[in-house]
Amino acid sequence: MDKRKLSSTKDRAAHRIKIIRGHLNKIEKMIVDDEYCVDIVHQSRAVQSALKKLDLLLIEDHLNHCVVHQIKNNEEEIKYLRQKNELDQQQIKSLNTLIAELSKRLSDSESLKSHFISNISNELVNPFTSVLALTENILNVDKENWKKVISMISLMHTEVFNLDFQLKNIFAAAKFEAGETIPEISLVNIDQCIIDTIKYFKYEARRKKVSIKCLSQHENIPVYFKTDKEKFELLISNLISNAIKFSYPQSEVLIKINISEKELITEVVDFGEGISQKNQKVVFDRFKRSEDGISSINRGHGLGLSVNKAIIDILNGKISFTTELEKGTTFKIMIPEPSEKTKGEELFGEDIFFKEEKF
Amino acid sequence: MNHINIGISKHIYLYPSTLFASKDKKEIHTVLGSCISICLFDPVNNIGGINHYMLPIWNGEGLASPKYGNIALEKLLEKMGNLGAQTNNLKAKIFGGAEILSNPGNRKFSVGFKNTILATEYLEKLRIPIIARSTGGNLGRKIIYDTSTNEIIQRFIKPNKINDEQLK
Numbered sequence: 001m002d003k004r005k006l007s008s009t010k011d012r013a014a015h016r017i018k019i020i021r022g023h024l025n026k027i028e029k030m031i032v033d034d035e036y037c038v039d040i041v042h043q044s045r046a047v048q049s050a051l052k053k054l055d056l057l058l059i060e061d062h063l064n065h066c067v068v069h070q071i072k073n074n075e076e077e078i079k080y081l082r083q084k085n086e087l088d089q090q091q092i093k094s095l096n097t098l099i100a101e102l103s104k105r106l107s108d109s110e111s112l113k114s115h116f117i118s119n120i121s122n123e124l125v126n127p128f129t130s131v132l133a134l135t136e137n138i139l140n141v142d143k144e145n146w147k148k149v150i151s152m153i154s155l156m157h158t159e160v161f162n163l164d165f166q167l168k169n170i171f172a173a174a175k176f177e178a179g180e181t182i183p184e185i186s187l188v189n190i191d192q193c194i195i196d197t198i199k200y201f202k203y204e205a206r207r208k209k210v211s212i213k214c215l216s217q218h219e220n221i222p223v224y225f226k227t228d229k230e231k232f233e234l235l236i237s238n239l240i241s242n243a244i245k246f247s248y249p250q251s252e253v254l255i256k257i258n259i260s261e262k263e264l265i266t267e268v269v270d271f272g273e274g275i276s277q278k279n280q281k282v283v284f285d286r287f288k289r290s291e292d293g294i295s296s297i298n299r300g301h302g303l304g305l306s307v308n309k310a311i312i313d314i315l316n317g318k319i320s321f322t323t324e325l326e327k328g329t330t331f332k333i334m335i336p337e338p339s340e341k342t343k344g345e346e347l348f349g350e351d352i353f354f355k356e357e358k359f
Numbered sequence: 360m361n362h363i364n365i366g367i368s369k370h371i372y373l374y375p376s377t378l379f380a381s382k383d384k385k386e387i388h389t390v391l392g393s394c395i396s397i398c399l400f401d402p403v404n405n406i407g408g409i410n411h412y413m414l415p416i417w418n419g420e421g422l423a424s425p426k427y428g429n430i431a432l433e434k435l436l437e438k439m440g441n442l443g444a445q446t447n448n449l450k451a452k453i454f455g456g457a458e459i460l461s462n463p464g465n466r467k468f469s470v471g472f473k474n475t476i477l478a479t480e481y482l483e484k485l486r487i488p489i490i491a492r493s494t495g496g497n498l499g500r501k502i503i504y505d506t507s508t509n510e511i512i513q514r515f516i517k518p519n520k521i522n523d524e525q526l527k
Binding site for chain 1: 374376377378410418419420421422423424425426430431434438452454491493510511512513514
């Protein structure tokens, strides 16, 4: 009995079949020998009961192995689905936070829309009004007081300069938003480019009593780099403008240039108020300024850095910043040298897998 | 047009986040990974246009440029409208949206897939029929678009070196 239990189901089934075959042979023999019908029926009954036992054996085995296996399989599948579900839920959660963020942005943009007119008057109309007033004043100055004119002209310059700079960014942003901006690559004298930009901000820096210094790693040797001159200049201008804006008086703004074979790294360092944690997230947003409110002392649409982000995108570079409150901020931009091939071709190579398809 | 052609070749290379529309015969080349190009054509007025967007929806970050699908489609419609195209004449063809960066387990949320969904849904909302499409898969595509005939030649291309940062 014990031995039987230990032996595998296969062996037991084979044993059963042997018995059944024996019984069948017996029946055949009984029929041939013309034995008593009832005895034959007895024998046939025995065959049937043996077959039933075989069925039971097989069903038992099926329960023990196949079904258990299937249950295990199902469990694994359930586990997998549960994991997937969790992943989906995480995604949904992140989407929900995104939606919350978006609705906040939407309400922000609504309030911005309502402030639009006052912003515009601040940024565009006020400079014109003061320039107009100043010119009138200059026209009325007596000959003896000609020295006054110089200070008036310097005020006028500030107004016009700001206007000019604002418009540059507005046009750049409009071109980006129209999808018309493409890189125009040429060999650029980077040093000269920086010097020109610093010159552009000369009076602005003087007004805020900030000195701008350029630290090149390649002293006295003009360095050339293949990039888009106009966009690079605007990039640097925006960074310098911000650096001056947020500098403390009597401090410095440093521009560090480092050109390696494949990339141009420019850093603009200021020693000013820094960027608060709350504002670090929205630095590159359109129309965001670190100060809320319309009547802030510092001007600008906050368009500069979002234009910078777009320029960096198109030049395939990277922009990042480190900041410390009341210590200052460093903006770092990295621009790679563009290759002869266009961006897409460079990434994918020219391998053609299939024949050309027409659509 | 504001597009300046670089080099000697006659075709125009369409950079990501830009768009192009013209009444004349122009050959536009572009390369797509998870990005999508929607080609719109007005057969009545013979005006063709194409965009190339990288992400589905502008979330208020940075400029509202055609880097984002919803803006890219609106701007293209606007530009073609300015050239005289009628929205109800338009037929669309869409290309791209490959899943190059995504992890295979979570296909639903890959950039390419989301880009494709956006194109399909927006065009449906605008009742612009999509008459041809080749989207998804995990191969890049190079397409050449003829703005005067609405004919597009597509080649599949093998990714050279996949750079997650660049290929957004």
